[in-house]
Amino acid sequence: MNELFLTPYTIIENKDYPVDTKIIIRGSDFSNVTIQDGRITFSFIGCRFKKLEIENTETIDFKDISIQFVNCFINEINVENIITTNFSIYFGSSILQGRLKNENLRSVETNNCLLNNSLFLLDLKRAVVSYTEENVFPIRWKSLLKSVGSNLENLLAEKHSFYIYDCKDIVFTFNENKTEKSGLYKRLYDKVNRIGYYLSEEEKQQIRVSLSVQYSADKEHNLTKIINAKLLALSISGYSTGELLIENCKIDSWYIRNFSARLGANFYDIKPFRKEIEETKLEIYKSNLDKVWFDNVAFDDYATISLYRNKFGQTTLTACDFPSKYKDFDKIQTIENIHYPDKKDKNYFKTRYETFLQLKKQLEASGNFYEAQKFQAISHEALKNVENLPYWDRVILKINGLSNNHGLSIKEPFVATIVLSILFYFLYLWSLDRMFNSNDIDWNLFGYYFSFIDITHRIDFLVNKAELNGFSLTIDFLSKIIVGFLIYQFIAAFRKYGKK
Numbered sequence: 001m002n003e004l005f006l007t008p009y010t011i012i013e014n015k016d017y018p019v020d021t022k023i024i025i026r027g028s029d030f031s032n033v034t035i036q037d038g039r040i041t042f043s044f045i046g047c048r049f050k051k052l053e054i055e056n057t058e059t060i061d062f063k064d065i066s067i068q069f070v071n072c073f074i075n076e077i078n079v080e081n082i083i084t085t086n087f088s089i090y091f092g093s094s095i096l097q098g099r100l101k102n103e104n105l106r107s108v109e110t111n112n113c114l115l116n117n118s119l120f121l122l123d124l125k126r127a128v129v130s131y132t133e134e135n136v137f138p139i140r141w142k143s144l145l146k147s148v149g150s151n152l153e154n155l156l157a158e159k160h161s162f163y164i165y166d167c168k169d170i171v172f173t174f175n176e177n178k179t180e181k182s183g184l185y186k187r188l189y190d191k192v193n194r195i196g197y198y199l200s201e202e203e204k205q206q207i208r209v210s211l212s213v214q215y216s217a218d219k220e221h222n223l224t225k226i227i228n229a230k231l232l233a234l235s236i237s238g239y240s241t242g243e244l245l246i247e248n249c250k251i252d253s254w255y256i257r258n259f260s261a262r263l264g265a266n267f268y269d270i271k272p273f274r275k276e277i278e279e280t281k282l283e284i285y286k287s288n289l290d291k292v293w294f295d296n297v298a299f300d301d302y303a304t305i306s307l308y309r310n311k312f313g314q315t316t317l318t319a320c321d322f323p324s325k326y327k328d329f330d331k332i333q334t335i336e337n338i339h340y341p342d343k344k345d346k347n348y349f350k351t352r353y354e355t356f357l358q359l360k361k362q363l364e365a366s367g368n369f370y371e372a373q374k375f376q377a378i379s380h381e382a383l384k385n386v387e388n389l390p391y392w393d394r395v396i397l398k399i400n401g402l403s404n405n406h407g408l409s410i411k412e413p414f415v416a417t418i419v420l421s422i423l424f425y426f427l428y429l430w431s432l433d434r435m436f437n438s439n440d441i442d443w444n445l446f447g448y449y450f451s452f453i454d455i456t457h458r459i460d461f462l463v464n465k466a467e468l469n470g471f472s473l474t475i476d477f478l479s480k481i482i483v484g485f486l487i488y489q490f491i492a493a494f495r496k497y498g499k500k
Helices: 138-147 152-157 201-206 326-331 348-365 369-384 391-404 411-431 444-452 470-494
Strands: 002-005 010-013 021-024 042-045 052-056 065-070 073-082 087-092 095-101 107-111 114-122 126-132 160-165 169-175 183-186 195-198 209-215 223-227 230-240 243-261 265-271 281-285 292-297 304-308 316-318
Touching: 073 087, 126 160, 138 152, 138 195, 160 169, 209 223, 304 348, 316 348, 326 369, 348 369, 369 391, 391 411, 391 470, 411 444, 411 470
Parallel strands: 002 021, 010 042, 021 052, 042 065, 052 073, 065 087, 073 095, 087 107, 095 114, 107 126, 114 160, 126 169, 160 209, 169 223, 209 230, 223 243, 230 243, 243 265, 243 281, 265 292, 281 304, 292 316
Antiparallel strands: 183 195
16 A cells, blocks of 8 residues: 655645555644645645545644545545544545545535545534535546546436435535526636536436435434535434434435434425436335424425324424325325335324324414315325224215315315205106196296205295105105205315314
8 A cells, every 4th residue: 555645735736546545644744834824734636546545643733634635536535544633624526435434533525526436424523515516617527537537427327425424513505506507607707717617407407416314312413404405315314413404405305214303303495306307205204203394395296205103293394385186195105115115014094094194283283274184184085994994984984075075175065965956856846746747837946946955944845735745755855964964064164274
């Protein structure tokens, strides 16, 4: 292995390291060195490493030691043995993969980096991953790609996976061009990088970045911020002792598994990014969602949603988009693994029923009775399919579903009332020989229809009791029961927003 010792405030440019290389940071390298505030301590620009290791085995009494790799290719990097606590590492516009794990490192930051495969950031004080469109310099990228015999199209086709585990502070951000321009442009204010590049929407969709964040209960966490990100997949798991903020993000597949947060979590303005071309999924599995706030989350835009054995507690749901059509709620399932939708346990419908009731309760707590009514209805549909449900309870649920969609619709009972009441009235008139005969039309019968649909009407409202027969009395009795039930269902659905 090639050991490399560095001189502070030096820049190494365009150099190849074709064998395994270890950069050793020693205290003796800083003897008689004056601190230069604002300058990077060690810099590599346009360099290429086969395998890189950074090591520090002694505490160094020097303010802000930092090393940066800009426009570099690092086939594999490993950082684990660091003693000093004032050391930071920065990667800018580079291609890399590897593993950085050390609780003494002050920070590890990447900006506009692409990964050969994956990058693990573990047990760090601060981990920052950013993509900033104003820092895309096409000339530098062209030179880097040419030097490693690659091209951007092939590199973008790969998945770029970040694994950030048990870091105290995590920042993951995308900063896009604020204009609608795309392509090359001149940077008049920058004498070094005169040409910049704004990505088109199609090019942004080609960047397939995934992020996995994991917490351990015995670790200290402060704050995790994921802002304006465009992700192929986001996975969150474990017990966070800090706060989690995910805002203004577009995430194609989103997995929350065995997660809880002591200080709460806020999910704001989240929707899929590539829902036209990707199979979008959202899974929440065995998580404690107490103190979790879902605000303006587009649940309806995800193709498949799985909610399995979660505790909602004081979960808040505001301004979220749920399916507008009843049949679209089939996308919300209660399966153990979203990747195997056909594997449903024997209590699937019971779990589904209880899950929807919990969501109804949370929506009512936030004052969203409109969406709460939907979950009330679909919970009854799920209950109808529970295997050991008594027969007559199943009949009641079916009738309520058909008559007013479990209290949601006034259309079904209104139409049914008109149609069935007219049918019963025709049969009633026919039974009295007042219909379908050769007599002239009695126009007064149209007026008597309104007396007929009054379920409190007397049996002799139209003719004397002596003219009634068993058939007419039976029709009148059945009409009162059925029409009365439909009127009640109409009123119940009409008052759905007035219920408490």
